[in-house]
Amino acid sequence: MTHDIIVLGAGMVGVGCALHLQARGQSVALLDRRAPGLETSYGNAGIIQREAIAPYALPRDLGFLLSGATNQRVDVRYNASDAARMLGPLWSYYRHSAPGPYQRISREYETLIALSLDTHAPLMRDAGAEDLVAGQGYLMLYRSERELHEFFEVADERAQAGVHHLKLTGADVAREEPALVGEFAGAVRWTDPVAIRSPGDLVQAYARLFVQRRGAVHLGDALGLRQSGSGGWQVDTADGRTLSAPQVVVALGPWTLQLTSRFGYTAPMIPKRGYHMHYARLPGQTLNSTVIDAEYGYVVAPMKDGLRLTTGAELANADAPRTPTQIDAAEAIARQSFPLGERVDPEPWMGTRPCMPDMKPVFGPVPSVPGLWCAFGHGHQGFTLGPVTGELLAAMMTGATPRVDVRPFSPARFG
Template sequence: MSRSVLVLGAGMVGVSVALHLQRRGRQVVLLDRSGPGEGASFGNGGLIQREAVFPHPFPRSVAELLRVAGNRAIDVSYHPLALPGVASSLLRYWWHSGPRRYRHAVAAHARLIATCLDEHLALASGTEAAPLLRPIGWMRLYGTQAQLDAALAEAERARREHGVNYVALDGPGLAAAEPHLLAARAGGIHWTDPLSVGDPHALTLAYARQFEQAGGSIVTGDATTLRRTASGWRAQAADGPVEAAEVVIALGAASARVTKPLGYAPPLFGKRGYHRHYRLRGNAVLHRPVLDTDSGFLLAPMRAGIRLTTGAEFAADTAPPTPVQLARAEPVARGLLPLAEPVEAEPWMGVRPCLPDMLPAIGRLPGQDGVWCAFGHAHQGLTLGPTTGRLLAEMMTGEAPFLPPEPYRPDRF
């Protein structure tokens, strides 16, 4: 029992935590209500985003706030009745997005991001996961020269301060790089460092198989049944109770359902997102993911087809899917790329777990011995899963952490 750990949540973060603990001699059981990678890790742009050193701040300009308030955008949508439930967290998000506090968030976020390629490659090297990590980067498109110039200034700052690499493209250069784009743009930025994953679910499954092949157990169960026992912790699985000396909560946006009964109520909120795959007409191809800044959607080449992803939707936990952003994005996307029919009958929906200071919670849960947190990665769960897994495993096993863990302490809230 003294070396056993129960990891709640089998997304990219939970699977990575389980793998790293296992490699440090812990006996680990991974518990989830569904299969590995079937939550937010399933639906994303499929990018390991080494360039994402600047987290998404809350809009602070009046013009941008008015645009979002109109509730007609592709990148942001909301259910009016859901806003009171997230108002406190969003206000704190706005506060943390102030210039001085945002600089702190960037410094701490960038330390995590800087490790993401090495940590993924360390898990994937020599395994079935390695071919899934394609070193092709991704491109962001800009409709006007003014937009492009401003973005290039920020890209140069990212290169200078955080070692990020990119290539600037003018309109003809962009057309040469992606010849099947239907609409002209002023230019773009090709972020060359990120890895592109053609099947994010397959990547999580590949890491999960490593864990199982090394003797780890993956069980179906209900994380909300977690209870303290005389010697540790217990949760109910489909085949009976599972007990361990320690527990890691890596349940993404659902993490607070387990932490609140333990006396810890972080200001966690969810951003819902949608995606749908489309075939391409004729012999058209898309060589790498592209994000259209004017419209706020991403088009990414995946095994299943071209994945069209949306931005953020704010809604109540129990609200049914409302993929209005996809409905708004699809006609615009068809003007950018020759999309044919959709692959799936219905879009996919998932929830990104966000904390208002734009940093994840990694470390001990306040007030409870043997309970650890690994959630709140917002848009970067796929990117930061292995980094989080290593950092938390080092903390739990008494190793010197390879990154300073203080900025991510759960007790900062």
């Protein structure tokens, strides 16, 4: 079966690319080893983060670095041998997190985040998925007055870039979220982001829209991609067909480099794993919006399947054995304040944020491999950025001018 373009990977990023390429008149086949939206794009905290105009930097203060060394923090853990192998990328991440580079990177990052709601909204409408919106905004919750006031300054800075918030006192928090127990200094309520009550369902709704618009979704192993004699690309589907196209987009999230390295392209990715668990709701005690417990770095989100607790980052290879300690530690803290009932899932879910040392996603043509494109490395905000990445990549691939300068996100900056 011959198409204009094959997109490999049906997470939020791959589906976003497939829809936008299709909107530009391309015949697109989408291939994944599983049904759409079952990996990283399924298990995240479900926030379309319009407020995240600055990416997630590596904290550079000595207190953080020393406390991290003991591997007991709730928000960040590491697998010692995997982290040792990541020392080069981590050093690069540290340097990019210095104030000067970080400001430049944030300005570039903001150009993408600013388009996130505008690119999700029409897809959500056309996919009939607006009922997946759990609510508008979320809370960054603080126990310490000092940290709250430092974060108020961050919020004020972002307000200058058009990101909206409300400052809440401890009493305001108690009024907005009466089921929370504890002494809280206050919170910032970001008012622009949109919380989704089942992120995987949103990806699947977008994939159904792609099919309704005459797109084809196939099961198959992307690692079977090969160059065909005629200069194009081929990959086999699980049901024995062969897909052919002159151009391919590799959007395999944390697994992207497994494939591109076979064609000579690699980049320094830092895999930040995260876990989630759902908890039953307690009778009469609701959580009205998603809450980030800022000092401990976990999230509790009201979702379709219960209250979903997602953890911070574990530096470990995507395929390394799971360690349940981080979710246990976060749960122990969360149970003191949040109305968490029994665990619902038989075991914690785990996924990997594909993070780059310069904190920016990677999309565009793979250098020196004609017809091979990639879209990956969206780190902490790939659920937010999938559709905007799709829009910009589709413009590049069809010879149109992208709405923003795409050079900062070029794959050519590595390798």
